[in-house]
Amino acid sequence: MQLDQDHSGVFNVNYLPLQGLKTELSAECWLVLFEGQVVLNDEGAGEHFLWFSLEKFQPVIKQDAIVTGYFHGKAVGVVELTTLTVEADTVSFRSLLSVSDSTIYSLISHGLQILTSRSEHAFCGCCGHQTREKEGEWAMVCPECGHHAYPRISPCVIVLVTRGDEMLLVRHHRHGKESTMHTLVAGFIEPGESAEDAVHREVFEETGLTLGKLHYCFSQSWPFPHSLMMGFHAEYKSGELILEEEELCFGGWFHRDNPPDLPPEFTIARKLVNVFI
Ligand SMILES: [Zn+2]
Missing domain, CATH: 3.90.79 (Nucleoside Triphosphate Pyrophosphohydrolase)
Incomplete structure (x- = not known):
């Protein structure tokens, strides 16, 4: 593979x-x-x-x-x-x-x-005082209480789930009814959670499936506004597709030789799919 x-x-x-x-x-x-x-x-x-x-x-x-x-x-x-x-x-x-x-x-x-x-971070999150840039770092520092605020980076997982020669693709409501773009299951890592745990949880929450082997592939900074997407590949283990309907409008298995409309080439979702198809 x-x-x-x-x-x-x-x-x-x-x-x-x-x-x-x-x-x-x-x-x-x-x-x-x-x-x-x-x-x-x-x-x-x-x-x-x-x-x-x-x-x-x-x-x-x-x-x-x-x-x-x-x-x-x-x-x-x-x-x-x-x-x-x-x-x-x-x-x-x-x-x-x-x-x-x-x-x-x-x-x-x-x-x-x-x-x-x-x-x-123009104002301190602890005391409300106006902050200023800290020399030599990207942090904003509060001159009143000394609180440092660094640029926020929000880690997310995104996962290509495969079952033999098939891959799991989904469509989101947020892309609009007219969109035909199929993408991968993704979500934010929660406090106290490992990236691997987040992959298992997100896939189960959004599709009802459980996963077997998984491994980390690569990552991409996603500045909308400050995510870090961590890309995984996981093998399907068990379960029938039960979609989380508030977020997803479609989910299904596609053969690697016959992919549907996919995200643009520069996205990590597409890069993960590209190494499979
Ligand atoms: Zn302060």
Whole structure:
């Protein structure tokens, strides 16, 4: 079975995350965001999602740029705009991801999650005082009580369940009635639970099936808004399909030679399916 192959991560040498916060002075190019959309540059130079000058945005930049990493050796800052005053196309982060390579994915995912964290932790969760950035870390720290708030990462499991040459695929209500996309069972890890326990629980809760052997395959940062998807393969053990109908509108077995409509290639769900079909 192909799923037994080694899928250990390969470090992305084109994207290097920083260990701490830097000011905009050290940024050499910028990722510009407006209302959750990426503003595309019209400078005709380099990558169309990066800007090489912020001059035209200066009056409407919400806060100093945060340098979140390097792209092909250039320090990249992330900024948010209060209004879009220049004529420029914008594109949703999700759709940009679908056409991007892993370098761009890492860069945007990291930058977006740091911005989200700063906005979610602008005030202390313990005493309500305004926080400030901690030098050298991504944390926000409370000057009043010393509480540290680090960027939230929410671990989830996603699992390809197989039975011989068949795989279990489901459809979610949240994708809409018109959607024909079939995906994998997934869910958040609960406090005190191991990732493996979460796989067994989620599959049982959503489909009524029990699992035999399972193993971890690989993971993907999923910045909507701050999940870490941990991908597993599990073998079916027993049970008949009983769907959790509040969440799922369909579940069924598909032969590996005849898959239905699947999630986009950049998603971990698709990557897990791809090594099986
Ligand atoms: Zn505090």
